[in-house]
Amino acid sequence: MIAVLAVVQGDIGIAGLAASGILVAVAIAISLWRQLGLERSLLWASLRALVQLLFVGWVLQFVVDPDDPLIFSVIWLTAMIGFAAYTTSRRAPDVPRVLSLSIVAYAASAVVVLGVLFGFGIYDLEGRTLVPLAGMVVGNSLAATVLVSRQLLIAANEQRDLIEARLALGLTAKQAFQPHLRQALRTALVPQIESTKAVGIVFLPGAMVGLILAGVAPADAVKVQVSVMYLVLGSVATTTAVMSLGISRELFTPSQQLRRPTQRP
DSSP: OOOOOOOOOOOOHHHHHHHHTHHHHHHHHHHHHTTOSOHHHHHHHHHHHHHHHHHHHHHHTTTSSTTSOHHHHHHHHHHHHHHHHHHHHHHSTTSTTHHHHHHHHHHHHHHHHHHHHHHTTSSOOSHHHHHHHHHHHHHHHHHHHHHHHHHHHHHHHHTHHHHHHHHHTTOOHHHHHHHHHHHHHHHHHHHHHHHHHHBTTTBOOHHHHHHHHTTOOHHHHHHHHHHHHHHHHHHHHHHHHHHHHHHHHHTBOTTSOBOOOOOOO
C-alpha cells in the first residue's frame, strides 16, 4: 500500500515567501523591457493566486485531519465538480446542455479514478487524500473537456455538408459523426499523452518535486508521482470520452438530423 507522504520537514517562512516574489518581479521586468503590456496581468495573477491559496490552505485544515468527518471532503468534491462544470459552460457556452453534460462527465471521472485509487487500497480513504486527489481529477480534466467540447461544435458547423452527405447515404448519426468524434478526442488526449511520455526526462512533475523538497526519499516520491500521472491520464480520458459522447448525441435530433447550434454573437 502506498501512503500519502506529505509531512513537510521545513518551513520557508514569510521571508522566504516574500523572497520568492522576486521571480514575479523578474517576469514583470521582462514584460516592461520587451513592452509586452502584461505587467498588471502578471501582478494580478500572482496576488490572486496567493490570496486563493491562502484561503484554500485555511479551509483545508477542516478536512485534512484524520479525525474530521469524511462528509466534509465529499462536500468539497461536489463543490469542485460544480465549479468545474460551471467553468466549462462559460468557456464553451454554445455547446448544447454543456452544464449538465459537464457535471456528468466530471462525476463519472471522479467515480472511476477515485474508485480505483481507494478501492484497491493505493491510498487510504481520508480527507487529506480524497480532496487533493479529487482536485487533480477535476482540475487536470478541465482544459481537455473544454477543448473537446469546442472541437465537436466546430466540426458540426464546419463539416455540416460532409456529415449530412453521410446521413443522406444511409449512415446513422453515430456513424456519420464518428470521424469527427474520434479526431476531437485525439486532439484533447494527445497533449496529455505527450506530457506523460516526457515526465522524468524533460521535466520533474510538481508532486514529485514537492515530496523531495519535503524530505521524502526519491524512490518513494517516484511511486506517488507515477500513481498521480496515471490518475491524470485516466481522468482526462474518462471525462473527455463521456463529454464527447454526450455532446455527439445532443447535436442530432431523434430523427437522425444534424441540429443547427445557435452561436452567441
